[in-house]
Each structure stands twice: as structure tokens, then as C-alpha cells.
Amino acid sequence: MPDSLSPPFVRICYNSRHARFSARVVPHVMTLSMNKWTPVTSAHVAGTTVSWNGQHIDTDQMVKNMVIALSKIFQPDVNFTHYEVFTLEAATSQPLPRVLRPCSIVGSNPSTAQSKAVQTTYTLHDTKGKIVKIVLMDAPVISFNRVVLFDPLSDYERVLIGQFQDKNNGWSSQNGARPNLFRSRTTTLNKKLRRAHHMV
Numbered sequence: 001m002p003d004s005l006s007p008p009f010v011r012i013c014y015n016s017r018h019a020r021f022s023a024r025v026v027p028h029v030m031t032l033s034m035n036k037w038t039p040v041t042s043a044h045v046a047g048t049t050v051s052w053n054g055q056h057i058d059t060d061q062m063v064k065n066m067v068i069a070l071s072k073i074f075q076p077d078v079n080f081t082h083y084e085v086f087t088l089e090a091a092t093s094q095p096l097p098r099v100l101r102p103c104s105i106v107g108s109n110p111s112t113a114q115s116k117a118v119q120t121t122y123t124l125h126d127t128k129g130k131i132v133k134i135v136l137m138d139a140p141v142i143s144f145n146r147v148v149l150f151d152p153l154s155d156y157e158r159v160l161i162g163q164f165q166d167k168n169n170g171w172s173s174q175n176g177a178r179p180n181l182f183r184s185r186t187t188t189l190n191k192k193l194r195r196a197h198h199m200v
Helices: 058-073 155-165 191-196
Strands: 008-015 028-034 047-050 056-057 081-085 096-106 118-126 131-137 144-150 177-190
Touching: 008 058, 028 058, 028 131, 047 058, 056 058, 058 096, 096 131, 131 144, 131 155, 131 191, 155 177
Parallel strands: none
Antiparallel strands: 008 028, 008 081, 047 056, 081 096, 118 131, 118 177, 144 177
């Protein structure tokens, strides 16, 4: 379904020392679309996802590989707590929760750069030429309001983008196509987070 999350998508939930389960600040949620998904079985605790090579791969392993790649970018105060898989009957349907699984993976980036209220956006084109993004909250950066076109990226960022692009995985754009060509990385301070973190 063009430009929708239908049929499957994953919500990866994580928090930092700036965003925890509390009445005032809710944890961060990263939403990523997937290719076709099949339900849970005894052999696959989160079901399977069809890779872009046409193979049924373990969804739990695919998601955790992505989370591990993300954890290399985040500082140790960040905890990836769990993820959820949703499907939709149609683009306008209410999302149906299908899987809830723990992650328990923490960040490992030793950087002391500012992370509070930082938003980092990686922008790619999918194989149909549409835009697809990965958005990180509270990840450390040295400078803000900066756009980096194409390369250079750090080694850990290249691993992250590689997970997203890999034909052996089943990550998708909302246009129903494989993430393909990396275009840019943008860093800024998120206005909503600044208010939530009492920075303004």
C-alpha cells in the first residue's frame, strides 16, 4: 500500500536518562515498516518476515540485529526495552498488535557529546525512488543543524544503514519497497523534546 504502514510494521521502544517511563516524559518509539509478515510459530517467537531475496527470515533476529546496530550509536544510558509487531487489514484500519517481545539491549557508544533532545535523521531513497527515514532521539552528536550528504558516516552508522538496505532483511519503506540509496544525515534539536526535557 503506497505511503502507508500497511501491512506490517515494528515499533522499537527505548529510553534514555532523559526519557523514561514517567508521568512527564514517555519513552521513545521508533517505527519501521517491514515486508510481508507471517504469524508466530513454535520455531519463530515473533513470526517471520519475507526478505527482499524472497526468503522467510526470523523476525525476532532481524529486529534484534537492527537494535544491536542502533545500540552502537547510543550512549550507555539508553536501554532498548522491547519491540512490538503490528499489522493492518488496510491502510485506514486500526493497527492490530501481533507480537510483544523484550530486547534488553543497552547503548555502547562512549561518546560524551550532547545527546539531550538531539534528533538525528537518516534519509534514503527506496528502490522506487521514494523517501524513507530512520529517526533517532537522544543520540549524541557534536554539532547541530547540520546536513551531511551521502558520506562520510561513521563505521557504526554504515552498519546501521547496511542493515536497513540489506536484501537479506525485510525492512521496507512505507511505499512497499526496499530502502536502497543513502542520501543524507541531518542533526538538530527536537523542539518537543526540548520542552519535555525542560530546556526551554
